Amino acid sequence: MPLYKTLTPNSYTTVKIWKITESYNQLKQGMFLRPECETRVLGMKSELHQRGFLSVRHLLAEFGYTDADLFYDENGKPHLKDGKHISITHSFIFSAVVVSDKEVGIDIEKQREKISIIAQKFVEYEFEYLDKTATDYINKLTVIWCIKESLYKLFATPGLSFFQHTLVIPFMMKDEETIAWIDYDNKKYRYQTTFLEFEGFTCALALPS
Template structure:
């Protein structure tokens, strides 16, 4: 399937989402990989991960980039050779890439009831406004996870904790936006967050 969705939060930032319906073979034959990426994708044990990896390269092409334009630093954060900021995500049959002049982070997650079992591992402050009886409880938990994951990718600092250092201000699912903070050591940073839902998935992206 071609590009699923394009979002332009501002004049310097673009989000592109891909719905992965192609086979591994079709994706593999349609992208040009540098040797390191080829070695990486061939070593993956899950075809779902392989397809996710390759679909990200399809998204790069939508931005006018190739696999050769992408590299990772020592913390695993992706970068583009032209200096633009980039963040990458994939979950099941969706992948997403955000490119901007600003520092950014993005995450996509499938909305599943099992997230409530692990919520205590990534939520602290947010329990003050969450209600387990809320019809949107699972959606809100998933959105919070996406927000914190996007902040983690944006900040790219070893030792940052979802639970201790990332705070998501109260929001409604219909709002499609909120504010989040990173409170880490002696520094506090405020971020504008936008989120959306599609086909049982949540996506959030943070822009510095």
């Protein structure tokens, strides 16, 4: 079982990251899924997505939960039946689940040069401190994307825009943390975010500050 990493950013939050090295059949062995989840995973066209879905269920088990403990609301946000807060992500060969006593969001992304092509779609204020000629430009863009995706998952409000409603305070890669804000419907929300890099991937986590 390739539980890749466990993080505890504070006393009430735990992150577990899985490196997906198993086949679909290996991940599926001995696993019970609700009928609707069974239908969902069988309907996925990509085996990579199927394996990501199943690896998340293995991560739930690491926390002591089963597939039946997880449900989604009308906005697609995941919840746990015991009232704990949860966020889920997977990208290529990595997946992650965070469980916390507070609202939480998490995202993993593969670091790729092409993120610079779409940067103008999710970056506005951050261009004031980003240096496009810096060697860590792609790394910083990926951190910003992951943080904003984490905020989006946490806030789970229709109409929230990465470009218009979220911003990430200046940071250095060595900091592995920064502050982020959501400015939505004439209200401002402050979040503490942490991030890390591993094997060409970036992971970011957002919690209320």
